[in-house]
């Protein structure tokens with residue numbers, strides 16, 4: 001068993017760390033306040049190749065292995081969870097359905113555009129169907145050489161900026177997961193509109209919107225996979241996406257630990273630095289240990305994916321543990337900051353808000369436990 005990264009993985013991690021410290025960190029507080037990622041930063045991310053992380057080199061991407069990808073995600077999340085999720089949705093759930101299930105012609109036409117930075121989004125959730133995604137109600141009616149989509153998609157990350165939307169919809173009049181189909185829909189298709197932007201607790205830099213579909217006509221060639229494969233495609237996309245969320249949680253957690261260490265070394269109480277207090281040391285030790293455990297789970301899931309091994313259970317474990325551990329770490333970091341942890345002057349207040357959603361999206365903690373339980377009961 002190896003516990004070292006190869007040269008390429010180290011280089012990508014270090015380059016991302018430098019990029020994120022230089023280009024993202026100075027803007028992170030403002031992006032949280034305004035709820036916007038500046039176009040200039042998106043252009044820099046694009047030029048640096050962050051929108052091509054997963055995309056194969058033949059289409060202009062970097063084709064990273066999952067471990068390298070995870071290290072990059074952690075470094076982005078270390079500085080801004082909102083910027084991180086924009087990049088990861090584009091490179092995981094926005095990428096995989098097309099790369100794994102689109103026709104060769106569709107891939108050749110669209111993957112280079114996505115790798116070059118036209119942004120992708122993933123539209124499964126609806127106002128009345130989240131964890132129970134098979135209950136989705138949006139419809140896709142076949143009409144000669146096309147499908148006509150109607151309905152509403154909720155919580156669409158990147159929705160305001162996306163050029164492409166992976167959309168799940170079902171044959172009218174059906175229920176269950178067998179009549180759900182996946183489509184790639186281009187933004188300017190008539191009938192597709194952004195209906196509402198959510199006003200969120202955290203991750204405020206990332207845009208999360210409701211997308212309405214009103215008679216959206218999609219050519220049959222833009223169906224991803226066979227008819228009825230949409231649910232399976234979405235679930236396998238989420239398996240990979242969950243590894244990214246684990247690394248994202250890890251990045252936010254690491255930010256919390258680093259800020260807590262910095263603060264504990266300098267803040268004086270009872271005539272000595274907080275870091276000299278055994279109770280504070282115990283908190284710091286617990287934070288570091290939890291994050292290392294989360295890192296090992298995330299790396300194992302990534303390694304299995306890279307080896308072509310099944311990784312559904314391991315991805316769910318990594319996402320479950322990393323998101324919950326990072327939540328505990330954020331809570332302790334805030335506690336170590338005392339009152340200063342509760343105000344925007346110090347970044348832990350933002351991390352505390354940002355980390356919360358990692359227990360919710362791409363499958364809540366409860367759903368990860370269902371996935372894990374199902375797997376171990378079948379073993």
Ligand SMILES: Cc1cc2nc3c(=O)[nH]c(=O)nc-3n(C[C@H](O)[C@H](O)[C@H](O)COP(=O)(O)OP(=O)(O)OC[C@H]3O[C@@H](n4cnc5c(N)ncnc54)[C@H](O)[C@@H]3O)c2cc1C
Pocket residue numbers: 089121122123124125127128129130131132154155156157158200203208357360361362363364365366367
């Ligand atoms: C910021 C943000 C970004 C998002 N981005 C996207 C995106 O890009 N694309 C997309 O498709 N979706 C996205 N989502 C949606 C997200 O995946 C859902 O919010 C999530 O799956 C939960 O669904 P829900 O909100 O409908 O909650 P519900 O499914 O209604 O669940 C409510 C509560 O009940 C629990 N619960 C539900 N079923 C069970 C059960 N069987 N056993 C035990 N507990 C259960 C849940 O765990 C949860 O605690 C995003 C959400 C957020 C907040």
